[in-house]
Structure formats: C-alpha cells, structure tokens
Amino acid sequence: MDAAVIDVLQRAGSQDPNVLKPAEQTLREWETQRGFYTALFNVFSNHTLQVNVRWLAVLYFKNGVDRYWRKGAPGQIADDEKEFLRGRLISRFDEPVNQLALQISVLIAKIARFDCPREWNSLVPTILEVIRGQDPLAQHRALLTLHHVVKTLASKRLPADKKLFHELTTNVFIFILNLWNTYTESFLILVTNGGDIHQVQETLEKALLLLRILRKLVINGFHKPSESPDAMLFLNVIFERARTSLECRKTLTSRGIHLDVCDKFIIQVTKVLIGILENHPFCFVELIPRSLEFSVFYCFTEAGQNLAFERFLIQSLNLMKTILLSNDYRPAKVLEETKNPLTLRAHQLKQDFFTVEALNEICNRLVTHYFVLTPSDLELWDSDPENFGEHYNLEKPVLRTFKKVVDDGGESWKYSLRPCTESVFLAIFHQFREVLSAVLVDLMQRHHQLVDPNDLHAILMKDAVYNAVGLAAFDLYDEVNFDQWFSTTLKEELKIKTNNYRIIRRRVCWLIGRWTGIKLGAEFRPELYRLMVEALSPEEDLGVRLAANDALKLAIDDFQFNTEEFSPYLEPAFSLLFALLKEVNECDTKMRVLYVLSFMIERVGSGIKPHICALSGYLPELWQQSEDHNMLRCAIVSTLVHLEKALGSESNLLEPFVVGVISLSCDVNQEGHVYLLEDGLELWLALLENTPIQTSQIMGLFKNMPSLLEMSSENMSLCLYIIQAYVFLSPQEFLRENGTVIIDTLRSILGDLRPEEVLMVMRLFEACLKASPQQATQVLKPLLPRIFESVYKGEEYPQVMSMYLSIVARVFLNSREMFVEVIRELSRQLGGDANEENVLGQITRVWVAKMPLVHQLEQEKLLALVLCFLLDASSPPSVLQFFPQILSNIIEALNDITKVDDMGCPVDTLVPGDELSPSQYEDVDYETEHAKRKRDIEINDAVHRVSLKDVLQSQLVTLRRLVGVNQFDLMMHAVSTDINMQLKVYVSLTT
Incomplete structure (x- = not known):
C-alpha cells in the first residue's frame, strides 16, 4: 500500500484543483481502512522521500489520531495496528528535519493522551533512555518528544489523570532538573569561554526544552511545590539562572551575536515564576521578596536595565503586577478577620518591600522613563499617525459592535511594554494611593506650567506626567482641582500651535476626556465642547484630532450630558x-x-x-x-x-x-x-x-427569514420582533404571502425551543390574531390542535400557559366554527373517551384553575370575556359544572380592571372614553410608525372596545331566561356569598 499512498500524497500536494481534489477524496476514503496509518508511518519515516510528501503523511496521521484512535470511535484504528505503531514511533529518534520532528513529537503526544500509561507504559522509559544516550540528534528529538508528552499529560484534568501525572513527576523530576542544570552550566561556560556558536545554540536548545518540561512538572505535578525540596531547589535557582543568562546574552550581543533561543530561555524562566504564582499562590509566598527584588532590579535600576530586553521587562513587570493584584495576598479590611496566616504573611512581605522610598523610585521611574515618548514613537507619529494613535496609550474607544461591549485594548498589557507599564502603574497606585498621590501631585505641580515650545525634552516629560494623571484620575479625585486646571493651563495649552506642542495638545484632549466623567463642573461643559470642536479642525495635527474625537465621545457619554447645551456645537x-x-x-x-x-x-x-x-x-x-x-x-x-x-x-x-x-x-x-x-x-x-408604508423592496427582504429561524435560537427574539413588525405593517398581504411559511418553519423548531422562546412565539401568534383576526386564525390552523392540547394537559409554565389560553380565547372570539373544529380534531387525536364535550370540559377546568396566575390586565380581561360567552345555555354540562369558578374568575377580572367614576358608576379602564386619548395607554419614549400601527390595532381589539361588565350582564340575563329562573337560582346557589355580593356591584338580575 505504501507506493499507492505516496502517489496519492504527491497528488494531494498539487496546486491543480483537478489533481488535488480527487487525491483528497481518496485519502478520506482510506482514513478508516486497515493498514493506512502504518503506510503513513512508513512514508514520513522514510528520509529519502520529498519533505512535502512526508509532511502531508504526518498531518494525515495526526488527523487520524484525533478522529479514530480513541476507543469506541466510529471507524477506530484496530488495536493490533495501534500497538504496532506505538512501538515503531519510539523505535527511532533520528528525524533530520526540524519541522517534521516537531510534528512527530506532537503526534506521539496525541497518542499518549489516550494511551499513556495504561496501554503505553514503555513510552516515558524509552524516551528517558534515549535522552541518557550520547547521540546529540536523538537526544534533542527525545527531549522535544518528552516536552510535548508532558505538556499534553499536564493538561488532563480528571482526578485519576492528575494522580498519574503526579506519579510521573515524582519519578522524573530530579533527573530532568539535574540534566537541565548540566546543560545550563554548559551553555554558560561555552559563552564565557567564547565557544563555538553552533555548540552554544545546540546546548541552549536542549536546556530550553528541559526548562519547559520542568515548568509543566513543577506547576502541575505537585500538590504543593513548597512541600517538595526538589521543587523549591528549582524555584530558588531560577533567579540566579535568569541573572547569569542575561549576562551571557549581553556578552553575545557585544560580539554581534543574537540568539533567539537565548531570549526564549530567559522568558521561560520568568514564565516558571508567574506560573507558580498563579497556580500555587500560597506556595509562592516566601518567594515574594526575592521576586519583587528581581523585578525592581531589572525594571527600575540602571544596572538591571542594561541587561534586560523588552519582552523580559514585560514579563518582570507582569510578575510584579500579579503579586500586587493577587486576591490570595489581600487580607480583609480588618486584619484580625483574615484567618489564613499565609495571606497575612504575603501582605506583610509586600508592605515591607514597598517602602515609601521604593514607591517613590518606582513611580518616578514609571512616569519619567517608561511613559516618555521615544524618538521612534515620534517617527511613527510623523510617518503613520493613525497607527501611532492606535498603539501608543491613547486607548481606543470601546466599540459596540455585535451589540456587546468589546474593549479593543484586550490583554495587550501582557505582550506590549507601554500598556504593561501603564497597567503596573495603576495596580501599584490603587494599592498605595496615600503615598503615590503625593508623588504624582508633586510631579504634576512641577510640570503643569506652560513650557517652551522648542524644549522637546520638557514637552515629553509633561506629556508623561499628564498621562499618569489621566490614568490615575479616579484615585486623584480629592487631590486635583480639575476645574481650575481645565480653565487655566489646559485651555491655554490647546492654543499653542507649534509642531512640538502637538504632543501636549493631543495629551490634553485625552486628559480632558479621562476627567470629564470624574470631576468637571457642569458650567465648563460648553467650553469643553468648544475646545474639542476647535481641536477637530482640519488644520490641526491628525493625532490631535483623533484624541479630540475620543474625548468628545466621552463627554457626550457622560450622565450630565445635556442635548440643549450641546446644540450650538452639534x-x-x-x-x-x-x-x-x-x-x-x-x-x-x-x-x-x-x-x-x-x-x-x-x-x-x-x-x-x-x-x-x-x-x-x-x-x-x-x-x-x-x-x-x-x-x-x-x-x-x-x-x-x-x-x-x-x-x-x-x-x-x-x-x-x-x-x-x-x-x-x-x-x-x-x-x-x-x-x-x-x-x-x-x-x-x-x-x-x-x-x-410597505414597499416591494421591504417585503422582499423576508425571503431571508426562514433560514434565520432554522439556523439557531441565538437571534430568535429579534427575528420574531421583525415578523411582528411585518404583521403590523401589512397584516393581510403579509399573512397571505408568508403566513404558511412562518407557521411551517416555527412548527418544525417549536419542540426544540426553551420555554422563554416558546413564549415569544406565542406572543407573535397573538399579535397575528389581533392584527388580522379571520386570516390569522386560518393561517394558525395547523398549530391550533397542539396549542389546545397543551391547555388540555395544563402542564406548561405559567407564562406560557397564559399565552396558550390567550390564543385559545382569541380563536373563540374570531371564529366559533374554527374553535369547534379544533376541539373536534383534538378529541380525535386523543382518542379513547375523549369526546368533544369532555375535551371542552377539561379545557374549561384548566382555564379556571390557571386564570388566577394571569397578571396582565389585557390578558385577564380577554380570558374573562370568553368565559362570559361560555355562560350560555348551549354550553355542555362539562362546561357549566364550573359555573361558580367561571363567575369567580370573571368577578376577579372585573375587580382588577374597574374603577369608579365621578358619578359613582363602575367603569372598565381598558375601554377608553370619548374624552381620553388611546395613546395614554402606550408607554413609549417616542412614537415610531410601528408604535402608531400597534396602537391602532390595540384600539380596535375587543379588549379595548367591549365592556366586560356589559357582556356579563347580557350573558347572565340571557342564561336565566333560557334555563329558567329555578335552574338559574340553583346555579347561583352554588356561588359563594362573597362572589354573589361582588356580582351585585356590576350587574343587576332583577326582572
């Protein structure tokens, strides 16, 4: 099979679609054939074949492991073939191509996730044996494989898997640690002695792989690393390894040599510390002082910064920030309430480290060193002002797309120096506000005066200080008189139009935006609008205009924003x-x-x-x-x-x-x-x-709706609102052309909807029945037996049941014939002794039982109206047996919707009088065309046209006349005294 597989893989790498697609189809067909993965192994392990063919073989093997290696997977690889492949995969570690070696290592790790150690207990011992050997290439490939195997096994989270990983760590940790120390020492010696650069790189690559393995082992392989002497030995040596590695890096750089692997090694050292801090904070407590000293030395001293590089600075700053913000290191406001002694210990260690002197130095260094724009920043501003504005700390606005808030800044503080320094500044400022407020106010006072437009250094320092004051605005509320600052210095600085001063104009716009929602008097808002409008002038620098754009948004978004006040500047x-x-x-x-x-x-x-x-x-x-x-x-x-x-x-x-x-x-x-x-x-x-008005273009859009309804329920509510808007826009035409499609689509998905989504669908149906009663009743006919059956069973959520009852009631009002027809159809579906009379009786029983749960007045009146119409001599005994309950529900509805007018007469509040405007029943901020259409439909609805009291009076008088006084008196005798008394308030039954 190998030759055939090689041929198809070669064709699968073709750029010609006519060759490529048939080859891919053939490979898909072979995926579940016995021997296919053995053939793939033979291809990618054959070093004489073309690299691209071997590459494809590895990729197809990896995909096959994902799909077919797991036990019970459809088309799974046979057990004997899996056993054969496991043995062959670790029989040799001699892959000469780095990219292929990486893919093979990942492939082995994928299999290890399923099989190690139960079906593959020889994997780790075999790898370790190769690592102990003398073949440099085999040793490197074995380390690469062990790294990916350990990384994969560490990611498993079931208790049994975590226990196995702890056992693995116990068995291999000290060996890996000693080997890492050996290779790291070799790297340091080689660099110190000016060794061959290829040998340096090879040694460091192995040390890096070992460090990555150690990182996973120490983070995931110990319940408490602080209880393991080996783990703590490793963590304590980390700091020294970082120092010596940075010194070696500087030595190499002085020789004009830059090794990317050296940077990666140093970054990996910091990742070990951050990983332990995040995953085992209480085990990290005693490392806090050393970690803070480490970060401060490299980030805030001249000697340390001479050794550091940007990515390392970011990691070191993030280490400090994580210590500052860790919830596990924050005691309760009353220290005595904190029960964990390690929390108190961590808090005390932080307090001991961050002395007033240290805080002063860190704050000053952050502001006057890290916040200052560099020549490369200014060069970018000149060459690409739009991207400068995006990347250099004038935060992009929050963009509300997809109707969810997306902060474009994201987690840039993890990877970019300027956002990182700003986030550290805020973290340390929040925790040590009392000390740092004075420092920042002092800086502000020293730099707030106007400066010489030709003094670029002074301008850059002012920009940095303003940046800090803007970032810490919330914490400086009581320290800064922003109104005075705004009306004097800041306003004047916007008038200085020299090129250098654009830096300050831009920062002032940003600063005003930051402070607007925090502390700016209402009397200054017109001035703010005027200044931002001036800063938007086409003659102004683009960077300044973009900052004014953002500031104006923040000003408009403030709760004190007044439309009339803004109107002159609109x-x-x-x-x-x-x-x-x-x-x-x-x-x-x-x-x-x-x-x-x-x-x-x-x-x-x-x-x-x-x-x-x-x-x-x-x-x-x-x-x-x-x-x-x-x-x-x-x-x-x-x-x-x-x-x-x-x-x-x-x-x-x-x-x-x-x-x-x-x-x-x-x-x-x-x-x-x-x-x-x-x-x-x-x-x-x-x-x-x-x-x-409706137009053909608007009506034509509806062709997209059925697919949207079927796609998912994520946007179900919006889709149903849109359909309802169409119904109100043109009820007859829309239901005629699209009613069947709507009902068929919704009927197909109704069983998969949550109760709240079913409720929305039923509200749409009721809207249809209101807007076009006769037509909608016919359109809904296929779904009505299902709705009536739900009422018959009476098992739905209260709100859903309320809507079902409303739809049943509207069908009754719109078409008695349809109502009877649905009852007849439901009785046929139910079978047994469920004849029409019994079905109607059961629906009535549920109706009167569930109606007290209805709280919306319009719904309550609607249900009561139909109950009135059921008080008819032609209603079967199965309905009239509930006469007391029916009357009780109607009286309750009357009590809810009736008020007494000036003449002492009861008035139905849902039926507007001549002197009242129907619009008073609409609670909307503004009147859209849709709201007008909806209001008109509501006004013409029976609920707002018919008096419930008058209908009840008419029905009871007619019922007494038809059944006779004696029978009627017997029926009334079953009604409670309280209901009888309340009834007399609304109707008169005297002859």
Missing part, C-alpha cells in the same frame, strides 16, 4: 467628524470616528436631522470600500440603526441602501453574515419600525 462637531471620517484611511480609525458619529446620533436623536445629509450620502461609498473589512461594516450597520431611529418616518430616503445592507447582512449564504447578522437584524427591525 453642527460643527458633526461636520468636522464627518470630514475626519473621510480623511482617515485605516479601517480601525474609520471605525473609531464612525463610532463617535453614531453615538452622537443616538444621544441627540431627531435633533441630528438637519446635519446628516452628507453622512447618509457617504455611507454607501464607505460600504463599498469596506468589502474586506467586516468589523468596519458592523460599525456602518450600527450607525444606520441610529440613523433610522433619528430620522423616523423620514428614513425612507435611506431605504434603497438600507435594504441592500440588510439583504447582505442577514443572508446566511453570505460569508459576512457571521459578523453582520446581529447588527443587520437590528437595522431590519429599525427599518420596519420607522417606514411609513
């Missing part, structure tokens, strides 16, 4: 932001500006109408330009949602463009729908809610 702000949007080129920057425009539209509402013509015209162009940028398209869709709401019925001017955007965003066959769907649905709903 037009210039909007125009300048729009000009900025057109000017910038980067996708992220366009999103950043468009977000502020969108937010402004949202906050100002209809007041934006006079100013959005240009933006409305530009968005189609931007949409075309952003074809490959889905996140920018999300921002555009979100902006269109706000535009639709702001324009109201006038939004029909946007309809052609908006319809096209919705069509693409909500089409599951378009790749972009994954990103655009949620915002697209919001836009679809906004379009329907604000359009004054």
Whole structure:
C-alpha cells in the first residue's frame, strides 16, 4: 500500500484543483481502512522521500489520531495496528528535519493522551533512555518528544489523570532538573569561554526544552511545590539562572551575536515564576521578596536595565503586577478577620518591600522613563499617525459592535511594554494611593506650567506626567482641582500651535476626556465642547484630532450630558467628524470616528436631522470600500440603526441602501453574515419600525427569514420582533404571502425551543390574531390542535400557559366554527373517551384553575370575556359544572380592571372614553410608525372596545331566561356569598 499512498500524497500536494481534489477524496476514503496509518508511518519515516510528501503523511496521521484512535470511535484504528505503531514511533529518534520532528513529537503526544500509561507504559522509559544516550540528534528529538508528552499529560484534568501525572513527576523530576542544570552550566561556560556558536545554540536548545518540561512538572505535578525540596531547589535557582543568562546574552550581543533561543530561555524562566504564582499562590509566598527584588532590579535600576530586553521587562513587570493584584495576598479590611496566616504573611512581605522610598523610585521611574515618548514613537507619529494613535496609550474607544461591549485594548498589557507599564502603574497606585498621590501631585505641580515650545525634552516629560494623571484620575479625585486646571493651563495649552506642542495638545484632549466623567463642573461643559470642536479642525495635527474625537465621545457619554447645551456645537462637531471620517484611511480609525458619529446620533436623536445629509450620502461609498473589512461594516450597520431611529418616518430616503445592507447582512449564504447578522437584524427591525408604508423592496427582504429561524435560537427574539413588525405593517398581504411559511418553519423548531422562546412565539401568534383576526386564525390552523392540547394537559409554565389560553380565547372570539373544529380534531387525536364535550370540559377546568396566575390586565380581561360567552345555555354540562369558578374568575377580572367614576358608576379602564386619548395607554419614549400601527390595532381589539361588565350582564340575563329562573337560582346557589355580593356591584338580575 505504501507506493499507492505516496502517489496519492504527491497528488494531494498539487496546486491543480483537478489533481488535488480527487487525491483528497481518496485519502478520506482510506482514513478508516486497515493498514493506512502504518503506510503513513512508513512514508514520513522514510528520509529519502520529498519533505512535502512526508509532511502531508504526518498531518494525515495526526488527523487520524484525533478522529479514530480513541476507543469506541466510529471507524477506530484496530488495536493490533495501534500497538504496532506505538512501538515503531519510539523505535527511532533520528528525524533530520526540524519541522517534521516537531510534528512527530506532537503526534506521539496525541497518542499518549489516550494511551499513556495504561496501554503505553514503555513510552516515558524509552524516551528517558534515549535522552541518557550520547547521540546529540536523538537526544534533542527525545527531549522535544518528552516536552510535548508532558505538556499534553499536564493538561488532563480528571482526578485519576492528575494522580498519574503526579506519579510521573515524582519519578522524573530530579533527573530532568539535574540534566537541565548540566546543560545550563554548559551553555554558560561555552559563552564565557567564547565557544563555538553552533555548540552554544545546540546546548541552549536542549536546556530550553528541559526548562519547559520542568515548568509543566513543577506547576502541575505537585500538590504543593513548597512541600517538595526538589521543587523549591528549582524555584530558588531560577533567579540566579535568569541573572547569569542575561549576562551571557549581553556578552553575545557585544560580539554581534543574537540568539533567539537565548531570549526564549530567559522568558521561560520568568514564565516558571508567574506560573507558580498563579497556580500555587500560597506556595509562592516566601518567594515574594526575592521576586519583587528581581523585578525592581531589572525594571527600575540602571544596572538591571542594561541587561534586560523588552519582552523580559514585560514579563518582570507582569510578575510584579500579579503579586500586587493577587486576591490570595489581600487580607480583609480588618486584619484580625483574615484567618489564613499565609495571606497575612504575603501582605506583610509586600508592605515591607514597598517602602515609601521604593514607591517613590518606582513611580518616578514609571512616569519619567517608561511613559516618555521615544524618538521612534515620534517617527511613527510623523510617518503613520493613525497607527501611532492606535498603539501608543491613547486607548481606543470601546466599540459596540455585535451589540456587546468589546474593549479593543484586550490583554495587550501582557505582550506590549507601554500598556504593561501603564497597567503596573495603576495596580501599584490603587494599592498605595496615600503615598503615590503625593508623588504624582508633586510631579504634576512641577510640570503643569506652560513650557517652551522648542524644549522637546520638557514637552515629553509633561506629556508623561499628564498621562499618569489621566490614568490615575479616579484615585486623584480629592487631590486635583480639575476645574481650575481645565480653565487655566489646559485651555491655554490647546492654543499653542507649534509642531512640538502637538504632543501636549493631543495629551490634553485625552486628559480632558479621562476627567470629564470624574470631576468637571457642569458650567465648563460648553467650553469643553468648544475646545474639542476647535481641536477637530482640519488644520490641526491628525493625532490631535483623533484624541479630540475620543474625548468628545466621552463627554457626550457622560450622565450630565445635556442635548440643549450641546446644540450650538452639534453642527460643527458633526461636520468636522464627518470630514475626519473621510480623511482617515485605516479601517480601525474609520471605525473609531464612525463610532463617535453614531453615538452622537443616538444621544441627540431627531435633533441630528438637519446635519446628516452628507453622512447618509457617504455611507454607501464607505460600504463599498469596506468589502474586506467586516468589523468596519458592523460599525456602518450600527450607525444606520441610529440613523433610522433619528430620522423616523423620514428614513425612507435611506431605504434603497438600507435594504441592500440588510439583504447582505442577514443572508446566511453570505460569508459576512457571521459578523453582520446581529447588527443587520437590528437595522431590519429599525427599518420596519420607522417606514411609513410597505414597499416591494421591504417585503422582499423576508425571503431571508426562514433560514434565520432554522439556523439557531441565538437571534430568535429579534427575528420574531421583525415578523411582528411585518404583521403590523401589512397584516393581510403579509399573512397571505408568508403566513404558511412562518407557521411551517416555527412548527418544525417549536419542540426544540426553551420555554422563554416558546413564549415569544406565542406572543407573535397573538399579535397575528389581533392584527388580522379571520386570516390569522386560518393561517394558525395547523398549530391550533397542539396549542389546545397543551391547555388540555395544563402542564406548561405559567407564562406560557397564559399565552396558550390567550390564543385559545382569541380563536373563540374570531371564529366559533374554527374553535369547534379544533376541539373536534383534538378529541380525535386523543382518542379513547375523549369526546368533544369532555375535551371542552377539561379545557374549561384548566382555564379556571390557571386564570388566577394571569397578571396582565389585557390578558385577564380577554380570558374573562370568553368565559362570559361560555355562560350560555348551549354550553355542555362539562362546561357549566364550573359555573361558580367561571363567575369567580370573571368577578376577579372585573375587580382588577374597574374603577369608579365621578358619578359613582363602575367603569372598565381598558375601554377608553370619548374624552381620553388611546395613546395614554402606550408607554413609549417616542412614537415610531410601528408604535402608531400597534396602537391602532390595540384600539380596535375587543379588549379595548367591549365592556366586560356589559357582556356579563347580557350573558347572565340571557342564561336565566333560557334555563329558567329555578335552574338559574340553583346555579347561583352554588356561588359563594362573597362572589354573589361582588356580582351585585356590576350587574343587576332583577326582572
């Protein structure tokens, strides 16, 4: 089979689709054939074959392990073939190609996850035997394999697996530790003595692999590393190894040699410390002083910084930050309440280390060294101002796409020096506010005065101090009189237009944005708007304009924002932001500006109408330009949602463009729908809610809806709101053309929905029955037996049952014939003695039992109305036997919906009088076209047209006349005295 497999793998590597696809199909067919994985092994272990063929063989083998190695997997690899392959895979460690050696190691680790140690107890001993050997290549490959095996086994979380890993650690840890020490010493000696660089690299690569193994073992292989002398020996030697390795790195650098593996080795040392700190914080307690000394030396002293490099600095700072923020090292506010002595010990060690002198030095160093913009920063600002603004600590705004808050900053503090230093600054400032507030205020006082525009150093220092004051704004609330600062120095600094001073203008805009929501008097807000509008001027530096963009957003987002106060600045702000949007080129920057425009539209509402013509015209162009940028398209869709709401019925001017955007965003066959769907649905709903009339384009969008309903329930509520909006927009036409499709689709998924989703579907059905009673009753016919059966059984959640009862009631009101027909159909389905009379009686029994759980007044009145109509001489005994309960429920409903007017007469509050406006029953912030349509439908609903009291009076008088006074008196005798007394308030039965 080997020759055939080689041939197919060669064809599978072809660039010609006509050759590639048949080869891939053949390989898929072979995946479950006996001997296929043995053939793949023979291919990738044959060093004479082409590397790309061997590469494909390893990849297919790996995929096969994922799918077919596990016991019980469909098409699993036979046990005897697995046993053969396990033996062959560790029979040789001589792969000459590094990339293939890595893949083979990962492959062995994947199998180890399933089989080690039960079916493969020879794996680790064999690897260790090779490691002890003298063959350098075999030793390296064995170490690489052991690293991936240990990494995989350490990730298993079941108690039995963790126990096995602890046993493995006990058996191999000291051997690996001694070997690591040997190779690390060899590396240090070779560098000190000027050894051959290839030998240095080979030795260090093995030391790095051993260190990675030790890291997994010490973190995952001990219950408490502090109780193991071997583990603590390793952790204590880590600090010295970092120092000597950094010195060797500097020696190599002085010779013009840069070894990437050396950087990785040093970073791995810090990862060991951070890993223990995060996973075994109480075992780390006694290492706190040494770790803090380690971080401070390399990050905050000249001697240490001469040895350090950026990635190492980031790791060291993150080590300090993790110690500062660890919840396990924070005692209760009252120390005596903290029961864990290790927490108290850790807290005391931190307090002892962070003396006033140390805090002063760290704070000053962070601000005056790490926060200062470098020449390369300024060069980037000149060459690429948009990306400079994105990456250099003027935080990007929070972008609300996908209707969830996404902070674009993410976890950049873990990997980038400037965000890292800022996060450490905040962590240390929060914990030692009393000391550091004074330090920062002193720095601020020294640098807050205007400086010479030609003194770049002074400008950079001022920028750094302002950055710190902005970051610590919350903690400086009581220390800084921001109103005074704003109205004097900051305002004046924005007027200095020299090139160097753009650094301060940009920072001042950012600083104002940071402090706006914290401490800025309301009387200064108009001035703030004016200053930000001026900073948005096209003549201003782009970096400053982008900072003003962000500051303006924060000012508008503040709870003190007043639309009228902002109105004089609305037009210039909007125009300048729009000009900025057109000017910038980067996708992220366009999103950043468009977000502020969108937010402004949202906050100002209809007041934006006079100013959005240009933006409305530009968005189609931007949409075309952003074809490959889905996140920018999300921002555009979100902006269109706000535009639709702001324009109201006038939004029909946007309809052609908006319809096209919705069509693409909500089409599951378009790749972009994954990103655009949620915002697209919001836009679809906004379009329907604000359009004054139906159009063929709007109606044509509905073709996308069935697929969306079937796809998942994630956006179910939005989809159902959209369908309801269509129903209210054009009830007859919409139900005629789409009713059957809606019912068929929802019926197919109804059984898979959660109760809250079923409730939403039933509300949609009720809306249909309100909007077009006769037509909707016919459309719903296929689902009605299912709904009636649910009422018959009476086992649903109260809210769902309330909706089922409402639908049954509306079917009764809309079409008695349909009601009888459904009862007849249900009795046939139930079979046995479930005749029509019994079914109706059981539904009535559930109805009167569940009706007290209905709390919405409209629903309660609806159910009571239908109960009134059931008080009829033609109703069967199975219904009339519940006469007392029926009357009790009706009286309860009357009590809830009735008030006494000025004349002392009971009035149905759900039936508006001539002097009352029906709109008073609508609690909406603004009247959309959809709200108007909904209100009109509500006004014409029986619940708001018919007096329940009058219907009850009529029904009871008629019933008494038809059944006779004696029979009627007997029926009334069964009613409680209390209900009888309440009944007399509403009806008169005297002849």
